[in-house]
Amino acid sequence: MSNSTSTRRDALRQIALGLTAAGAMRELDAQAAQHVHSAAAAETKGGKYTPKLLNAHEWATITKLSEIVVPADERSGSAVDAGAPQFIDLLCSQNEELAVIFTGGLSWFDAEMRKRTGNEFLSASASEQTGLLDDIVAAERAVREQGAEQALFARAEQYRGFSGYTVKPGSDLAPGVRFFDWARRLIVDAYFTSPIGVKDVNYIGNLTLSKYEVPKEAIDYAFNRSPFKIV
């Protein structure tokens, strides 16, 4: 990281020098900023990661789960390519509460899958794996619908100064629902905050510009689809 930080600083220095020295406004090399990011990305990708908290079985299971939650497709890689298992292991190694959520949750996944198929999650077939996730997602939706009214009440209560009200899932899959909510949250965040994810949604920014302009094709596109006539 120290490399990337100093490069970032170089980029910033370039920005400062470029604008002050030239005096007049001029377009700056956006690559100065971009260079930093590719360096950091390379660092994340390269080298083998040794899990700090998860054991080999947990690591393999969270890797599989990451692949299912955000799979690779024709356009981009998977959450595993984006470093989701590393991200999860790192945070768990720093936070006991999170570690309990993940090791406990992964263990529950195995137990539930054994109950269903006689196999742990990793050894189950692809359709058995997605079958469990389908059930969890269905249970989650039911909870969410039931919970909407309660959550509303909780918010009103909270506004009046009370706290400690939580909506509790009611089905047998409740521990799975709660864990999966955490797992998906971290997997999805890891994906979209990675170079792969940022490129996937096509974020164009974090640049240094001398003038801010909005492309006409974007304006035309939106106005043609809006209730308004073109400007």
Add this chain to the structure above:
Amino acid sequence: MVVVGSGAGGGTTVRVLTEHGIKCALLEAGPMLVPGKEFKEHQMPYDVPHRGAEDGGAAYFGKGKPFGYFSTTSGGWELDGEPYTVAQGSEFRWFRSRILGGRTNHYGRMSFRFSPYDFQPYTKDGLGYDWPVTYDEISPYYDKAERFVGVTGENHNDLPSAPNGQFLRPPAPKVHEMLIKKSCDKLGIYCIPNRRAIVTEPMKGRIPCHYCGQCGRGCQTASAYSSAQVEVFPALRSGKLKVFDNAMVREVLTDGNGKATGVVYIDKATRREKVIRARAVVLAASACESARILLNSKTKDFPSGVANGSGVVGRFLMDTVGFGLSGYVPALEGMPHYNTDGFGGAHLYMPWWMWDKHNKLDFPRGYHIEIGGGYGMPGIGSFQGAARRAGYGKGIKDIARKEYGASIGFAGRGEMIPNIHSYCEIDRNVVDRWGIPVLKFHFKWSDYEWKQARHMEKTFADIITTMGGRVTGLSAAQREADGISTPGTIIHEVGTVRMGKDKRDSALNKYCQAHEVKNLYVVDGGFFVSNPDKNPTLTINAFAWRAADHLAEEMRKGNV
């Protein structure tokens, strides 16, 4: 001269006083700011292993930095060892920044001068109180402040809620903002270039904005105004300023003849009490912290606290009325992506448009509207909505790709009427880790504020649907339950050391000078008499400048 606090008020004060040739000591309760170290400008989430979730995923547990890991806030609503208490039945959250420059390091840079009518609100509608200052009196200082701070904008001669000023060129509006403007045009709402403290042209050694949109992280080039970089550092270079950091002020010392002689502070590094003596004392510690210092400065001459013979110190606490609503706009779906970072905030905003239509409203005063939207840098939490809706699998990607950048948001920022139920006082039972008695807060929104928030809700929904969008997020019933921002959370708390003509119901005169202590000034949000819908910082800049000029002149005349 001793100045307490280094935000907009304290920074302006030391810069102006040192320009007058006056030597100053500046006390800051937090550490020095080192922009190169503190500012996380231009980092991507993947530049840090935790991606912005912070160590151990603190952000997931509500324990991260208030505006995210990459923001440059130092401080928050809860500070270790520096508690405050809240009266039963009240709710108030007190944001404190502890770093050189204070909240100007991260603030939104909204820079709205008050309107002429804002200074005489009582005369206009019989509520609250009038300021002892007219717009014409302070307007030259708004001009100075705008020219110095660097504020974007455009003049509009038909718009009393957004008076003309000294503006820099505003950036072009983004696509979603152009659609919003069209909606507003149909609804009779003004939508004009935003007024933000961002330099878009070279100015006094500051280079223009490079449109990375990351002002909240701190700006290495100081193109975005911050008190530390634009006021304090230049003052330091004059050789007339000495900064004492990690200096937590407890009380103002007085001499028994109605004069301030200095301040007592705790040096946080050594936890030892120290004294600084000075010819005059300027408090700029933030509205509530300055009130706390005054209330904790009790002597035989000032039994209810220094400069508090009127009993108003701590009273008339106001925050801004906040309400937000988001919408989804199908017209933006699939648009060719472009860089929407811009100059960090929205390029347009909506000033209050019904200043002469109160007969059609069920609440007094008004609000302005701030806009959100665009292709923000992906971060922790950015695509969780897509994830929950898709459940799992490729659908998450599909939704994220389709909906990225097609959401907009509105935040209303409205005027609260001061009321007797909203104030802070010293909690005699609790001290902080420095041994200083803490504040206890009392706060109530009144019907005025609730009704205003309902008007915001309806207006935002109208703007969204007029552009073919749909309201997202909370259901109508949930919005009613949530209703209004939690007091304190807009971080515009003001009014606790208010100014006025009459020393029986105000602590300061119109120059921010204490009625009872001629060499004591308060130049933070404490002096506010009302809290118009214009974000407070520019008004603090202007009044602090005027106060510093006044103080320098009083010293020259030998009055101080």
